[in-house]
Amino acid sequence: MRSLLLIPLLAGLSAAGAAAQQAAPAGQADAAVPLKAPIPPAGTLVAITNATVITASRGTLEKATVLIRNGKIAAVGANVTVPPGAQVIDGTGKFVMPGIIDAHSHSAAEAINEGTRSITSQVRIEDVLREDGLGLYRSLAGGVTTLNVLHGSANTIGGQNGVIKIRWGLPVDSLLFAGAPPGIKFALGENVRQTNQPQLPGRTPRYPRTRMGQEEVLRDAFTRAREYQAEWKAYEAARKALRRGQVEPIPPARDLQLDALVEVMEGKRLVHAHSYRSDEILMILRVAKDFGFRIASLQHVLEGYKIADEIAAAGTGASSFADNWAYKLEAYDAIPHNAAIMAERGVVVTINSDSDERARRLYQEAAKAMKYGGVSEEAAIRMITLNAAIQLGVDKVTGSIDVGKDADLAVFNGHPFAPASRVEMTLIDGRVFFDRNKAFTLEQLIEQLKRTRINTTSDGAP
Amino acid sequence: MNRLLLLSGCAALVPGALASQGTPSSAARQAPAVYAITNATIVPVVGPRIASGTVVIRDGKIAAVGANVAVPAGAQVIDAKGMSVYPGMIDSGTRLGLVEIGSVPGGQDTQELGQFNPQDNVLTAVNPHSEHIGITRANGVTSVITSATGGLIQGSAALIDMAGWTPYEMAESGQVAMVMTFPRVGGGGRGQGGRFGGQPQGDATEMQNRQVLDLYTYLRNAKAYNERSNPVPQNRAYAALGPALRGEVPVVFDVETESQIRGALAVADTFKLKVILRGAQEAWMLADTLAARKVPVIVGPTTESPANSVPYDAIYANPGVLAKAGVVIAFQSGDGGEGNARNLPYNAALATAYGLDPEEGLRSVTINPARIWGVGDRLGSIEVGKTANLFVATGDPLDVRTQVKHVFVKGELQPWDDRHTKLYEKFRARPKP
Numbered sequence: 001m002r003s004l005l006l007i008p009l010l011a012g013l014s015a016a017g018a019a020a021q022q023a024a025p026a027g028q029a030d031a032a033v034p035l036k037a038p039i040p041p042a043g044t045l046v047a048i049t050n051a052t053v054i055t056a057s058r059g060t061l062e063k064a065t066v067l068i069r070n071g072k073i074a075a076v077g078a079n080v081t082v083p084p085g086a087q088v089i090d091g092t093g094k095f096v097m098p099g100i101i102d103a104h105s106h107s108a109a110e111a112i113n114e115g116t117r118s119i120t121s122q123v124r125i126e127d128v129l130r131e132d133g134l135g136l137y138r139s140l141a142g143g144v145t146t147l148n149v150l151h152g153s154a155n156t157i158g159g160q161n162g163v164i165k166i167r168w169g170l171p172v173d174s175l176l177f178a179g180a181p182p183g184i185k186f187a188l189g190e191n192v193r194q195t196n197q198p199q200l201p202g203r204t205p206r207y208p209r210t211r212m213g214q215e216e217v218l219r220d221a222f223t224r225a226r227e228y229q230a231e232w233k234a235y236e237a238a239r240k241a242l243r244r245g246q247v248e249p250i251p252p253a254r255d256l257q258l259d260a261l262v263e264v265m266e267g268k269r270l271v272h273a274h275s276y277r278s279d280e281i282l283m284i285l286r287v288a289k290d291f292g293f294r295i296a297s298l299q300h301v302l303e304g305y306k307i308a309d310e311i312a313a314a315g316t317g318a319s320s321f322a323d324n325w326a327y328k329l330e331a332y333d334a335i336p337h338n339a340a341i342m343a344e345r346g347v348v349v350t351i352n353s354d355s356d357e358r359a360r361r362l363y364q365e366a367a368k369a370m371k372y373g374g375v376s377e378e379a380a381i382r383m384i385t386l387n388a389a390i391q392l393g394v395d396k397v398t399g400s401i402d403v404g405k406d407a408d409l410a411v412f413n414g415h416p417f418a419p420a421s422r423v424e425m426t427l428i429d430g431r432v433f434f435d436r437n438k439a440f441t442l443e444q445l446i447e448q449l450k451r452t453r454i455n456t457t458s459d460g461a462p
Numbered sequence: 463m464n465r466l467l468l469l470s471g472c473a474a475l476v477p478g479a480l481a482s483q484g485t486p487s488s489a490a491r492q493a494p495a496v497y498a499i500t501n502a503t504i505v506p507v508v509g510p511r512i513a514s515g516t517v518v519i520r521d522g523k524i525a526a527v528g529a530n531v532a533v534p535a536g537a538q539v540i541d542a543k544g545m546s547v548y549p550g551m552i553d554s555g556t557r558l559g560l561v562e563i564g565s566v567p568g569g570q571d572t573q574e575l576g577q578f579n580p581q582d583n584v585l586t587a588v589n590p591h592s593e594h595i596g597i598t599r600a601n602g603v604t605s606v607i608t609s610a611t612g613g614l615i616q617g618s619a620a621l622i623d624m625a626g627w628t629p630y631e632m633a634e635s636g637q638v639a640m641v642m643t644f645p646r647v648g649g650g651g652r653g654q655g656g657r658f659g660g661q662p663q664g665d666a667t668e669m670q671n672r673q674v675l676d677l678y679t680y681l682r683n684a685k686a687y688n689e690r691s692n693p694v695p696q697n698r699a700y701a702a703l704g705p706a707l708r709g710e711v712p713v714v715f716d717v718e719t720e721s722q723i724r725g726a727l728a729v730a731d732t733f734k735l736k737v738i739l740r741g742a743q744e745a746w747m748l749a750d751t752l753a754a755r756k757v758p759v760i761v762g763p764t765t766e767s768p769a770n771s772v773p774y775d776a777i778y779a780n781p782g783v784l785a786k787a788g789v790v791i792a793f794q795s796g797d798g799g800e801g802n803a804r805n806l807p808y809n810a811a812l813a814t815a816y817g818l819d820p821e822e823g824l825r826s827v828t829i830n831p832a833r834i835w836g837v838g839d840r841l842g843s844i845e846v847g848k849t850a851n852l853f854v855a856t857g858d859p860l861d862v863r864t865q866v867k868h869v870f871v872k873g874e875l876q877p878w879d880d881r882h883t884k885l886y887e888k889f890r891a892r893p894k895p
Contacts, residue, residue: 134770134774135767137774138767138774141774141775190565196565305885305886305889305890306889306892308889309892309894309895310895323801323804323805324800324801325800325801325882326562326563326564326593326594326799326800326801327563327564327565327799327800327801328563328564328565328566329563329565329566331563332563332593333885335881335882335885335886336882337882337885337886337890341886341889341890344890356767357765357766357767358765360767361765361812364808364811364812364862367862367863368862370862370863371862371863371864371865372882372886373886374865417861417862417863418861419808419811419814419815419820419823419858419860419861419862420811420814420815420820421815422778422815422816439773439774439775440773440774441773441774441775441779442746442772442773442775442776442779442780442783442816443779443817444773445772445773445776446746446783449747
């Protein structure tokens with residue numbers, strides 16, 4: 001819970017030097033990120049047989065087989081024939097669900113807050129990813145396959161996100177989710193106001209200190225982005241109209257901050273907006289409308305239930321905690337029925353972790369939407385799978401167990417929402433990246449220690 | 463909405479004219495009514511389940527339990543067909559009542575200055591009208607241990623019920639244990655220390671070692687003080703340690719690492735303390751020792767990340783390893799004001815996925831904590847004569863999907879007037895704009 005306060009670390013950009021530098025060039029938002037190692041060799045066949053398959057799109061299938069070819073789901077159902085040569089995973093007694101998608105994570109990021117300025121749309125999480133954090137492995141062991149790795153909430157317009165698959169053990173540039181639309185983090189409320197941080201002597205307070213100021217930062221930034229966009233459009237038009245012998249027009253100065261905001265206005269970059277209170281949420285929905293774009297997801301959105309109709313009307317997704325509340329003043333009206341009310345009113349809702357710890361048991365968190373407000377089991381499953389894929393713009397390739405999609409799967413020893421269930425196996429693109437049978441467990445460590453005869457005499461007294 | 467109205471209606475119907483029959487529950491202005499929960503699966507937690515039975519509640523106590531129990535005349539009947547009755551759950555580690563909103567100045571009242579505050583009475587700071595209380599109760603957690611933080615001796619822990627007009631009415635016991643922390647020695651930051659954790663670091667290690675010496679010195683002085691017949695001048699802090707030093711109340715040690723556990727056991731040996739360990743993420747290393755010494759362990763929260771140096775499932779598997787070795791365990795939510803106490807049973811659920819027997823998991827949030835905290839004769843199971851702290855639910859309380867439908871504290875049916883239910887009902891009814 002401490003991490004929720006997200007006391008912004010003033011992360012130097014130098015941290016980027018330690019990590020990978022690959023990425024699509026700015027301004028080419030729709031360019032696919034190169035994908036290196038993880039695609040299994042052509043012709044690879046995997047079959048999970050005789051399992052209960054929770055598809056997240058078409059209900060639950062009993063005694064079903066999931067057939068995977070070349071990393072994609074090739075067939076699903078009770079009457080699927082397993083071709084010869086397929087690697088068979090016996091799913092008897094097991095439950096298979098789509099790999100869990102955590103719509104709000106900071107795992108894998110070396111640093112998350114470039115909070116020195118109110119607008120840092122030029123910085124990129126992609127540049128500070130690490131592949132070796134244990135948090136990643138442990139999320140994988142909780143059935144998580146995809147993460148929306150977000151910039152922190154230190155400033156109104158934060159940095160660009162990175163959507164990754166947890167291809168544990170592969171080089172860092174293999175983590176990136178090929179083809180996932182780029183995004184950016186915005187933030188509102190107390191964290192941006194820096195109300196919960198000690199005012200250090202000698203440190204100049206950063207604008208804005210109020211929610212009013214936050215609106216102003218947004219409107220001012222997008223006003224400038226609009227002008228910048230117009231300058232570029234005029235330049236491009238002038239170049240197009242250029243005749244032989246005429247002087248080449250001079251291009252406007254490139255502005256990496258405004259490039260990202262122009263992409264937002266052009267619908268090429270998804271906005272994930274950290275927000276709590278209903279008033280600030282209404283504000284950002286209005287700002288987005290005025291500048292002609294849609295907020296892809298409201299993050300946390302703890303008071304979303306108060307204005308669920310307005311969020312639904314804006315076509316905006318909501319990504320919330322299951323039941324966290326009271327850790328800040330702006331979280332005092334949070335209720336565990338938030339997801340249910342928003343879903344009831346037509347909002348695409350997800351439950352996220354925002355924490356390496358909660359990511360390990362996101363399936364337990366999603367079940368709370370059934371408990372509080374009574375959403376259906378399938379709707380609750382979707383809140384950590386298909387709905388998250390929709391919010392991240394990757395629902396055509398992952399998020400449900402459907403033919404043609406990536407074989408991103410979590411295999412449980414019981415129903416994912418049942419109390420004694422745990423993840424046995426996690427697959428990404430049809431490859432097993434976690435297998436409890438091969439994992440190092442506490443039981444094994446205890447055996448190991450017994451063999452090495454740990455001294456058990458009391459030695460604590462001085 | 464229906465449920466809210468119905469239950470508020472019930473509460474209003476409780477007849478005020480009935481005379482109280484000497485119930486210990488002074489929380490009631492009106493005398494407690496007689497209730498009968500019928501057609502229920504009764505899960506006493508001790509003894510076998512009753513597939514379809516009746517629980518009669520009278521004067522704050524469980525008056526009858528069984529398959530063939532008659533409904534007393536005039537009893538308010540709750541038909542629990544298809545539902546189950548469980549004893550109210552007990553959370554063995556919270557700051558409930560002391561923290562309303564942690565981030566707001568004035569929103570928490572948990573930490574006194576200085577290392578030694580055995581004289582502090584936690585009930586003094588428990589806000590009986592905190593929004594956290596109704597919210598905790600709404601999921602069937604009817605009692606919690608609450609205590610202060612900071613320093614080496616934090617003062618008395620109280621066992622409080624999740625209802626009552628004053629802290630003293632809420633209290634099952636104002637002083638169930640003396641709370642101490644054994645300082646972390648030779649380790650790094652929280653969750654990173656211990657045998658498998660970080661390296662001792664210069665000044666920090668020196669400070670920790672000094673804290674260990676300070677703890678011993680303080681306890682020696684307190685022991686000497688309490689052995690004197692008429693100590694003058696009086697020292698309220700030392701005197702407050704008298705019951706713990708005489709073994710009349712247990713000392714609960716908040717510890718994490720193996721070395722802290724060993725250290726706490728050594729303190730207990732030196733001063734002949736009745737010791738309970740709490741937290742104890744590395745207790746699995748000493749499971750046999752703890753079982754042999756009959757030291758109960760409050761485990762959890764399991765909703766924490768393990769140290770980097772242990773297997774991924776270490777936190778989840780620790781309770782099961784202890785229980786299998788014969789250690790009596792109970793769970794804490796560790797709620798420090800985040801409003802997690804209601805999630806107590808899900809801490810146990812995570813452990814059942816990694817080796818803890820589900821029945822033991824249920825006992826670890828009911829009868830085990832009642833016994834550990836010395837109230838096993840009053841709380842923790844559905845048995846005749848016990849305080850009627852219990853709830854009716856749609857199923858296993860360790861299953862997140864289960865919904866709690868009725869909660870009784872000290873024999874009183876609790877209204878659904880918690881902050882979350884009220885906000886839910888209010889905004890669910892918001893007309894389309």
